Amino acid sequence: MDATFVALIIIVLVALAFDYTNGFHDAANAIAVAVSTKALTPRVALALAAVMNLVGALLSTEVAKTVGAGIIDPPEGSDGLQIVFAALIGAIVWNLITWWFGLPSSSSHALIGGLVGAAVAAAHTVQWMGVLDKVIIPMVVSPLVGFGLGYLFMLAILWTFHSANVTRANRGFRYAQIVSSATMALGHGLQDAQKTMGIITLALVTAGEIDSFDVPLWVVLSAALALSAGTYAGGFRIMRTLGRRIIQLTPAGGFSAQTVASGVMVTTATVFAVPVSTTHITTTSIMGVGATRRLSAVRWGVAGSIVIAWVVTLPAAGLVAALAYVLTHSIIG
Structure with a gap:
């Protein structure tokens, strides 16, 4: 067994470990709102999210191709595997780090920032236009879309059910949240599992194990299962931030936020094939829904700390990756 193959195995295992941390880090995106409105218990919500993550991960590989082949030029050999x-x-x-502090940052942008940081440290070619078109612009636009659609969708719900019996309506929206939570988890699987698929496939191309950027079935299945397992392990620290600290949502508000967020995630994955942040979209959808009461209903201080984590994620993950490359390269050569 040669050194390149051993390195490839290590990278696959580390990638699946990242996928697992992505699952428990971002599990809250799909279920925090449903748990906070008591539509689902935490464990039932996590099990539902895990299953739907698995289903979503099996539906497409377009985002995987964007991450693996659209951010940096595929590297070659030992140095490429180090990147x-x-x-x-x-x-x-x-x-x-962000999980420990309960901050819902973007695992997607952490991975992309890591790719760019490691490539820069290795003096390898970064597709900067690809980063702009496929990462930066969607990173700015998708949260704004989530906020705007969350606000408008909630207004439509309020207008439609303004004369309904409150108790009966809340009961109905709690049932509806089970469906919207499942759709959220499906969108999460469509988006986040594919990023790990892209990284593993990039490693396979780099090591010369495959000739073209076509995601193998075993990569799809392993990434889907790792994300699903991580999701079931839970993300209770971040769940508290999304479910209660930004704003206390009603069942109607929870349904609105989840419906909008899942719609944006599924559309960006299937139509545009861009790796957007499920965290960004979920958080801003909640903010948009909350703003229909009054702007002061949203705890903007908490929201501000979340936005800071968003902005810092790309360069911070890139810096850590650059340091990791320098250390690895100095040891291996």
Whole structure:
């Protein structure tokens, strides 16, 4: 067994570990609102999210191709595998830091930041136009879309049910949230599992194990299962932030936020094939729904700390990845 193959196995295992941390880091995106409105218990919500993550991950590989082939030029040989390894280390470290502090940052952007940081440290070619078109612009636009649609959708719900019996309507929206939570988890699987698929496939191309960027079935299945397992492990620290600290949502508000967020995630994955942040979209959809009461109903201080984590994620994960590359390269050569 040669050194390149051993390195490839290590990278695959580290990538699946990242996928697992992505699951428990971002599990809250799909279920925090349903749990906070008591539509679902935490464990039932996590089980539902895990199953739907698995289903979503099996539906498409378009985002995987964007991440694996549209951010940096596919590297070659041992140095290329070091770049991929360092990118994963940067993403995992940043995921764990933000998870510890309960901040819903973006695992997607941590991974992309890691790729860019490691490539820059290795003096490897970064597709900067690809980063702009596929990462930066969607990173700015998708949260704004989530906020705007969340606000408008909630207004429509309020107008439609303004004369309904409140108790009966809340009961109905709690049932509806089961469906919207499942759709959220489906969108999460469509988006986030594919990023790990892209990284593993990039490593396979780099090591010369495959000739073209076509995601193998075993990569799809392993990434889907790792994300699903991580989701079931839970993300209770971040769940509290999304479910209660930004704003206390009603069942109607929870349904509105989840419906909008899942719609944006599924559309960006299937129509545009861009790796957007499920965290960004979920959070801003909640803010948009909350703003229909009054702007002061949203705890903007909490929202501000979340936005800071968003802005810092790309460069922070990139810096950690760059340091990881320098350290790895100095050891291996």
